[in-house]
Amino acid sequence: MKERSKARARTIEAVALGFLMVNLAGCSQESGEPKTSLFKKQPGENRPDVSAEDPLKITTEQAKQMELRTIEVLRRTLPEELKIPAVVQANPNMTTPVASLVPGRVEDVHVQHGDEISKGQLLGLIRSDEVGQIESELISKLLELEAERKQYQVKMQLAQKIYERKKVLLEEKIGSRADLELAENELEQERAALRAISDKQSAATEACVQRLKLFGIERHEIDRVIKTREVHHLFEIRAPRSGVLTMRDADPGEIISAGKTLFIIADLSQVWLTAQLSERDVSKVKCGLCVKAQVEGYPNLEFPGHLNFIDSHIETETRTLPVRATIENKERILKPEMFGTLTIETGKASALFLPSKCVQQVGEAAVVYVRKSGDFYERRVETGRSLGDNVEILSGLKEGETVAEEGSLKLLGMALQRLSK
8 A cells, every 4th residue: 555655656746747847837927827826727728727726635545645744834043054065174283293302213113093092102112222322321421430439439438547547646645736637638638529420420410311302311211221221222102192093104114313203193082174165155154153064974963063263365266265163073983084064053044934845846936735624725935045954935824824844745746637637
């Protein structure tokens, strides 16, 4: 039964389209017919007049087969929107390049393009003989100073003993005060020499710290070298933030210079949608307007956001103005370089609006089917703006009337079939 009803519906629609081309010559406003009448008997035709005053009587069974549904005519407030093509881009403010300040050779890489990255995660290892040489020089200098320190410590201990003995001899009135002062002076010289060694060690360490800072080596690495006296030629590259690895430009064995960007990490929890606004629509937009984003990969999903950038100049070749919206992307559904649509809400419109499917075009006329006492009456209407899937009704209907929504095209087919008889 359902298949027969669908076939019948298709037949009606086909008949409607056929008669639209053949029998609608009298439908134009120039014919002088009343505004509510679309179909009128032509001179010489042997059939009764057909006008909008004649109802289309639909039985309950027919309505069920046609899946006929109605809607009340109401004043609605709808958003006025601009729809423009757009492209998803990673937010540069949430994108971080990861460079190696250490020159050398890539020893190993632990991540791949597209990987989810956690803050602090090991990305790769760099072998740097240049940095290792600086650390080696520090160790050599520290060992040299340490040897000097031990020599001066021995001299200071001897000077301390001589001083103590001279002091005892003076107390026993065997030695002279001049000998004691001479011994004290020699002791202070040895202490000063030890302090100088400490200052040299600090200066050598600080000089190494400053040199290694240029390569991004932290102080704790210097402290490790000083403590262990071991030179590390391998240096870790770790992620400064969490996100998605959108670029990897490092392979094991590759020779790199200091400052080369090896990785890019993007936090895609928030993305940009960039678009080109037509010059004629520039006056309609401003920063802060609500927007909706749709992409081809997820046509049934909408992503809300706000317009937060409008460029200061028109592009001369395209006569368009670059605009940008920030879109929340907590589920990481939106991917950079996806194509989509940016819908900008420019205002509100309050009027009689009907779904577009309620209104049928017959030649140059627009008609709806008004329900009264269970029957449907054809009514010409004047339409205005189209907002999304809705069309504005300027005249021909009153608020509170009921019109066909689903099945409106089938009612038009029935009217054309009646005309053909």
